[in-house]
Every structure is written in C-alpha cells, then in structure tokens.
Amino acid sequence: MNFLSASPVSSGIMLSMLDWIAIGVFLFLVVCAAMWARFQQKGRADFFLAGRSMSWVVVTFSTFATLFSTISFVAIPGEAYDHGLMLSLTLIVGAMFYPLGVWLFLRFFFNTQTYTAYEYLERRFNLPTRLGGAMTYCIIRLLYGGTVFYAAAKVFESLAGWPMIATVLVIGVFTIIYTATGGMKAVMITDTIQGVIVVIGIGAILYTLLQITNFDIQGIYTYASENGRGYEGVVQPEFYRMNLFDRFSLWLLLIASITTPLATLSADQSVLQRLLASKSYKHARRAVIVNAFTAVPVVGMLWLIGIGLSFLYTSGKTSLPSNIESDHVLGFFISSHLPAPFPGLITAALLAALMSTIDSTVNCIANVIHCDFLVRLRVVGNNSNHEMLVCRLLSILIGLVCVGLAVLMTLANEGIQSNILEITGIWSSLWLVLLAVFLIGVLAPRVTGKHIFIGMVLGGMVSLYLPYTLYYATPADERISFMWVGVPGMLITITLPLLLSLLWPDVKSTEGLTLWSIKNKSNTSKISDPVLVN
Template sequence: MQVLNWIDWSVLCVTLLVIVVYGTYQTRGSKNVQDYLKGGNTSKWWTIGLSVMATQASAITFLSTPGQAFNDGMGFVQFYFGLPIAMVVICIVFIPLYHRLKVYTAYEFLENRFDLKTRTLAAILFLIQRGLAAGITIFAPAIILSVVLGWDLLTLNIIIGFLVIIYTVSGGTRAVNVTQKHQMVVIFIGMLIAFFLIVDKLPQDITFKKALEIAGASGKMEVLDFSFNLNNRYTFWSGIIGGTFLMLSYFGTDQSQVQRYLSGKSVKEMQLGLIFNGLLKVPMQFFILLVGVMVFVFYQFNEAPINFNPTATEVVLNSEYAEDYKALQEEQHDIFNDKQKIIEAYINSETPEASKYITIANEANDEIRSEARALIDKASEKQNLKIESNDKDYVFIHFILNNLPRGLIGLLLAVILSAAMSSTASELNALGSTTTIDLYIRNTGEKTEDEKVKASRWFTFVWGILAIGVACVANLAENLIQLVNIIGSIFYGNVLGIFLLAFFFKFVKGNAVFIGALITQVIVIGLYLLDLYEMINLPFLWLNFVGCIIVIGIACLLQLINPNDKTITTNN
C-alpha cells in the first residue's frame, strides 16, 4: 500500500480548502431564515440539478458502487431505472404545490392538508432515517483515511464528523448548493481520468472491447434481469416499481432533496433542475459501475489481494489462523496463474464455450475469498476487535492507492471526500431545518428571524453529533450503499403513501392517515426483519412499494369505517 507523498497531500488539501473557503465565502449575508434555509430563492436550474445529484452521490457512491460492480456486475444500475419516472411526477405534482404554499419543508404541506400530528409524524420518520443515513455518509470517508493514514475508524469518524459540522453550521442552503456545483465538477473530472487510466493499464493486446468481453464472460455485464425472481435483489421490475416509489419518496418528500430545489428562482428553474438530474443520473451510475467492472478486469491480469482491507489482513496474519490464511493466499495465487491461461485461450479462440472456464475459475476464487473472510472474522473475535471482513467498500480505494500516479491519487481522494462533504452537509442542513421548522417553532410559537437561524444552527450541530454516533457502529454493514438504501426503503414507502393520500385521496382525513401510518411503519419493519432472518423473501426495494400501498389501503379503510371523522383540512 502506497503512502501519500507531498504531491498527493497538496492536491487533496488545496482542492478541499478551495471548496470549503468558497462555500464559507458564499454564506455571508445569510441573516434571515429565508436566506439560510432556502438560499434566498436565487438558484438556477443547473445549480439545482448538480446540487440534487451531489446530495445523492455521497462518498458511498464512489466507494461502494465500484466495489458492488467488482463483486456483482452491472445489474445494480437497474436500481435507478425508476428515477426518470419519479422526476417527471415530482415536476408535475410536487413542485407546483410546494411553490404555491411557499413552504420551508415538505412536511408543512401535511398540516395544511391533514393536521399537526400527521405533519409531526412524517417529520419524525424523516429525521430518524436521514439521521441514520448521515452517520453512514460520515463513516464512508473514514474508511479512506483509515487505509491511507492507518488510523482507527472511531477516531476518524469523530474528526470527520466535527469537520462536517463546522462546515455545515457555518453555512446555509445557498452555500451547500453553490459548493456542490463545484464539487460535482471535481467528481466528474476525477472519475473520467480514473476510468481512462484503468483501461490504459490493461495489457497492450487487451482493447476496451476485449475487456468488455472478458467482463461479460465473467458474468459482470448482465445489465438487465427481467425475471420476477425475488431471490434477485436487483431486477428490471424492482427498479421500475420499487425504484420509482423509492425515488418519488426520496426526491419528493425527503427534506435533504426538497430543500435543494426549494431554493430555485422559479418553478421552471426547479423543474429543469430535476429533469437535468433525471437525464444524467442513470448514465452517471452506469459509468461508475463500469469503472468497477474495469477494475475487475484489471485484476484478471494483476494479482489481487485475497482481501482488499489491509487492516483485516494484518489482523489475521498476526493470529493463530495465519498459516491457514497463507495457505488460502497460495491457493488463490495458483488460481490466478491458471486463469491467465484460460483468459488467453478465451481471447484467442473467441468461442462462447470457453467462457464457462472463466466462470469456474472466478467461482473458485470467490470461494477462497469467502473462506478468507471467515478466518478474518474468527481472528477478530479472538482478539476482541471489530474488523470489517467484507471488503467491497475497499476495492476501489485499494486500486487508487496502489495503481494510480502521484497527484492523481490526491485528486481521487479529493473526489471521494468532496462527495462526503456535500452529501453530509445537505443531510445535516435538512435535519436542522426540519427540526427547527416542523418541531421547534411549530410547537413553541413564532420566533424572530435571528432566533430561527440560531435554532437551525444549534439543531444542525446536535444532529451532527448524533450522526457521528451512528458512524461509529456503521462498520457492521455488509455494504454501505446497500445499507443506505435499506434504511431509506424501511421508511420511504410509508412517507410517500402519506403524501399520495394528501394529493389524490381527498376524502381521507388526518386521523385515518395518522393511525394508518403508525400501523404501516410497524408492518414494514416487521417485514424487513422477517426477510433479514430469511423467514420470508422480500428484497428491500419492494418495501417502498409495499409500504406505500399498505398505508394508502389502511387509511382509506379506516376512513370508510369511520366516515364521521371530521378532522379539519385545508384543500389545496
């Protein structure tokens, strides 16, 4: 593992410093809640679009997604197929309504339509799931620096968390939006350079086309899965149905996204920003996954470690299982040598039948890696340590640190840390504003502009501390990007159903919705736990659809059973 030299540190520090200083400079003049929470409604469509993308594209995207493709191939892109559909619906239904009501948060609308308790419940559900997700976005860059610096994750979680808190509390929505625009430019440039360098580092006789053929022979290029098999987590149907419901809820009701486009100069600017995101997001995710697939091809010709987490390897090699681990390393070395001959034969023969031998070799290699993880877990348990044996999140950072030239390593680290800063800043900004507007001010009475801004800053600080706490236990996850989406799926379907009831089911009143939402949340959590313990088979993406349908069904049924419920509403 390379150690960063002065060139990498310079590129990394200068890039991040320029972004932070520029963002802080943009925060001057935020003296009232309109400026602080909605950026003075001055954002143009391209700023909104890039800010929305940057909020979703956290460090997790650039750490976990390539690792996801390295292990499982391109199929994960199906997760995003519902996004363009969701963008159109939000532009037609959500944005005009939010703009007309001049709301600071999405949940203000629910009190106008239903009642205070329904607004409060939706806000609390958002705070729970987004608070958990914010902790994970802090943990993701901690992985990077733990590998680079050799520091323990707990210390890094605390350091990174406090740096993000300082940046977020000192700024506001305008600073977050404008800063994210420049962060996305850095991200795009860095990932493009990384992609071309990966392809360039393949053997001279391996063209990009041949690289894709090798990836295809290894089962990594299977983009579309039209089966209805629930054993497959990512299929066309789960993406179109479950993904659409997830994206509708995320972009339409999650304050971390709603706050991004509520800062728009007009309805048209907001709509154009989301359409821009809808058109660009799927190709961007496809490209990031393709980067991961190219890393996989690279390691078909360059021997990879048996586990990409160097800390895990160090722990097991200093344990009683060291000899067993070394034996697995030797076995993997033999498989690698055999695979070189198989791939050469496949390329020269160009016959589809030869691909099955590549598959067999890779399956044997996967089995070895699985046995290595088991040894790491045993060694960690013996030494009473918390070491992550699942190394998906370490694949891309391992490649960066060991194979890219000086300077570019610093740039790629800046890309990942920029994404972490932008995403976490958005989340903490939204958590602070939702707590201030929907809970504190609504339940304690009207405040002065200065009191509102101060309250928002303090609540942002508190949520930052809580997020650090979540980050300290996040390494229990199998894969960070899956963990974020699982957390969202548990809550999003229910929240989306509440909003759809508000939009389209005018006969349903507040009491029915409130009770239905409480029951639904218990049911969805129960379904997830049943799936987790393999008592049923329901991939998490479907929880968005199921949760939405259940809350609508229960609320409508309760209203029909009790038609005399006269909860006061304001039709909008």
C-alpha cells in the same frame, strides 16, 4: 500478454505532497464559501433556503452531490465487480420517472412560503400527520447519516490508512463548522465544488483504467456478459418471475425505478430544500430533469469501472493480491496506477461526497426541527431576534448527534461495513411509507387526517420491524431480496387509509391540495405554480 507489470501489494492510497496540496486546496475553497455565505444571511430564509436565489446550475450540482455519497463511490464499483450491471438498470429506468415526480409533487411546494415538505401534510391532512412525517424524516436521515459516516470512515481506513474515530471527529467537526456558519448557501456552493471534484475523480479513474486495457470497452463488456455480469439477465425467464428470494427481477426493477424518484421529490427534505432554494419553479424543474439524466452517464462510469476492474483482475490480464477484497479493489487500483495528484484528487472526491451527505443531513434536519416543531408548536417565535442563533445551535446539535452515531457504530463494529448497498436499501424502507402518505395526499381527496395518520403509524411500525425479522434475524441463505423489505409497510400505508375512508367517511376541503383540484382550476396558466390553501 499482461497489461501491467507486477503491482504493489498495498491496497491503500499513497498520498504524496502534491496529493495533500490538492486536498488542501479543496478544503480552503470550502472554508471560503462558508465565510462568504455567512455575510449574506439576514434570516432563516437565507440560512435554510439561500434566500430562494440559486440558479438551476448550482441546484443541479448540489442535488447530485446530495444524492451521491462516499458509499456510492466505492460500493457501486464493488457491486459491479461482484454481481455485474443488472442493478444499474434502476438508474437508467428511474431517470424516466423524475418528470412524473415533478408533475405530481414539486409544484405543490412552490410559489408559497413553504420551508419543508411536511407543511403540505398539515394543509392537506392535519398537524399530527405533519409532525409524524417530519419525525420520520429526521429518523431516516440521522440513521442514514450515521451509517454513511461510519462506512466512509471504513473506506478511508482501508484506502488511506486513516484511523476511523479520528476521521469521524475531524471531518465531522469541520463539516459542522462550515454548515453552521454558512447555512444552505454555503452548503450548495460547496456541494457544487464537491460535485465537480467527484465527476473529475470518476473520470480520472475511468480514463486510466481504459488506457491500461487499450480502451477495449467491447472486450470489457463481452467478458462481463460471458461471466453473468452483463445485461443478459433480462432475457432469462427467471428475471420475469415473482420470487421473493431472487436478488433482482423485473418487479424489483419497476418498484425501485418508480418509488425512488417519487420519494425523492415528495418526502426527502434534503433534496427538496435545495429545489426550494431555486429562483423559481422553472429553475427547480430544470435542475431535476438535468440532474436525473446527467446522473446516468456519470454514475454509469462507476458501473463501467466495476466491470473494467473485474476484466483487468479476473480475466488473467494481470494479477491481484490474494488479500485484496472486492471493496478494496478500487483503492488498490488507484494507489497502483494513478500518478500524483490524482490519488489526492480521488481522496478529495471521497471527502467531498462524505461532507455533502453530512452537511445536507445537518442543515435539513435543523430546518425541519426549527420549522415543523419549534416554530409550529410556538416553542420559539417566528422571525424572532434570536432566530439565527437558534438555527446555528440546531445545526451544531444535529451535527454532533450524527458524529456521535458514527462513533458508536465504530466502537460497536458489528459487521455494519458488510454489504453497504443492502444495508442502506433495507433502512430506506421508511421512505416508502412517507411516499405513500404524499401519494395519498395528492391522489385520494376522500382520505383525511385521521385515516392517513393511522396508516402511517402502522406502516412505519411494520417497516421498522421487518428488517430485523426478514433480514438480520434470518440466515443469509434464507433471506428474501433486501429490495422487498419496505414493500409491506408501503402497501399498509396506502390501502388502510383508503379502506378507512370508505368505512369511516369524513369531509375536508382539499381545494388546491390534490391533483384533481388543481386540474379543475379555471386559470390553467397557473397550474405549474399553485398557491397552497392555508
């Protein structure tokens, strides 16, 4: 017996007046948060780090919103619908490595006046390494921000029928205004609102889906497993072999699960800036741990939605129009089966996820440019009378660049929308280079600035070159797994400086800057909050 009667053919979200009211209330709250935060600012510490006054609850929601994007909302159910649950293992296993990232990296950034992660690289190595790391971050985040903006505009075009360029311009300008007005405090407060809306939206979709399928979770998973979309792959011999052409394997699971949390807590200023805005190291540590383990059930709901939609539409329980692609199945389900104001709430959740990605990109790149380049190179004075004006102008400029990249991608329209998970995975390979630099910094005291800078440059060049040669210039059926693309650059960045330190020895004090010098401190009660050597 069919669970549902015939459904409408449209794949878009049909918004009623009640839906638009829900969206309007969300945008109004964002504006109020920005205006309130505007009057709390007295300097760049308030603008970029919210005066280091945020509680772990706000930091937790803000961090989740930063790591979650509109693409996550659509691409994860699409991945589960097409390929099943195997990639979700990285979410589950990766949560276990966040405490390691806290222990290795986070404590180096606290109890100091550090504004960016890359200040540590100068103290540990030299100025060129700091500038190289900061520049690499800006490149990664601008590319990611532009790609997410473009892909999100595609999502809104397919789900709600909004014109792409108009979506980019309107949402972009709105986000730039509230970010430049309210700074990090406004960003984190709105991130909290956005995070709550995202969770409610996911919950509403999942509850409706389970209600339609009579809450038959066991039946959903059994169907997925019978069709090769469950976790049965872990007992297959192929899962344990070293084959670069396998889409997913034990080795890729370990690489992704270990490197993602470590890179997030060492090199990703977008996350670290929120953690540095905490009241203390204790608050930041709690936010990391709570976020890591609560993200598992929240994002896990999206994976369940994906296989639930597959069960609903491919098992013969109900029909799906032939013109609906996997990326549009979620929109079709929302428009067909969720009553008002839930479609509006889902649209607001998608807007929230997009705005969180963009406001994070804008504020954090502005902070890096201001602190690591303009102030450090004495282009502008530290704590000058025009400091706040410079910070706001930087935020506006970065926002316009991000919007411009999205518009260019929209006009070019050369297949970027296909397989967004793979695209973002490929270009995230530069994160592995930055992670390698920070790992060498805390674990290898014999490596100095001249060694690591050479490794970082060569590793970065390889990571920029390989996505083209191994992926875009290779036929689809001849490509290696996208998850291997960043590994060579990381290995070069790690091994080359270690070899150079043996062949070309140098000496520099690393007291308080490596894991070993912290361990050797006599006052072990202060291990959690070391003060970096200037």
